Amino acid sequence: MTGRRVLVLNGVNLGRLGSREPLIYGSTTHEQLAALCVQTGNEVGLDVEVRQTDDEAELVRWLHEAADSGAPVVLNSAAWSHYSYALRDACSQLTAPLVEVHISQVHAREEFRHTSVISGVATATITGLGVEGYRAALRFLAL
Numbered sequence: 001m002t003g004r005r006v007l008v009l010n011g012v013n014l015g016r017l018g019s020r021e022p023l024i025y026g027s028t029t030h031e032q033l034a035a036l037c038v039q040t041g042n043e044v045g046l047d048v049e050v051r052q053t054d055d056e057a058e059l060v061r062w063l064h065e066a067a068d069s070g071a072p073v074v075l076n077s078a079a080w081s082h083y084s085y086a087l088r089d090a091c092s093q094l095t096a097p098l099v100e101v102h103i104s105q106v107h108a109r110e111e112f113r114h115t116s117v118i119s120g121v122a123t124a125t126i127t128g129l130g131v132e133g134y135r136a137a138l139r140f141l142a143l
């Protein structure tokens with residue numbers, strides 16, 4: 001099904017989902033997560049594209065692309081969320097809703113994870129629902 005285009009953007013270290021600290025991040029691989037997001041998009045009428053990068057500049061370019069095309073974004077900017085003002089500035093240029101997602105419950109973890117510089121420019125933040133958070137974000141964007 002083709003519908004409104006939504007970008008799901010995953011940042012640094014999330015390509016290692018599945019093998020990376022599974023007690024914290026679960027056993028779903030990034031490939032499986034991407035398939036889950038595309039499938040959820042099909043269910044709710046969104047054309048979902050999932051990308052992952054370990055390169056902050058590349059993520060900034062993708063956010064510029066989303067700003068220019070008016071695409072909503074689901075963003076897990078991983079560790080960058082906690083300190084990257086460059087990413088925040090890119091997010092604040094977005095022209096459609098932005099849902100920030102964290103797989104783990106960041107507020108129950110180390111203190112440095114309690115702050116997100118992205119949250120202040122996000123429409124909503126979902127944290128601690130595991131990969132279900134991405135599905136909830138997409139369902140919201142389809143409303």
Ligand code: DQA
Nearest residue numbers: 013076078079102103104113
């Ligand atoms: C994360 C939480 C971040 O603190 C961490 O650096 C990540 C993943 C999450 O999805 O739970 O890489 O964004």
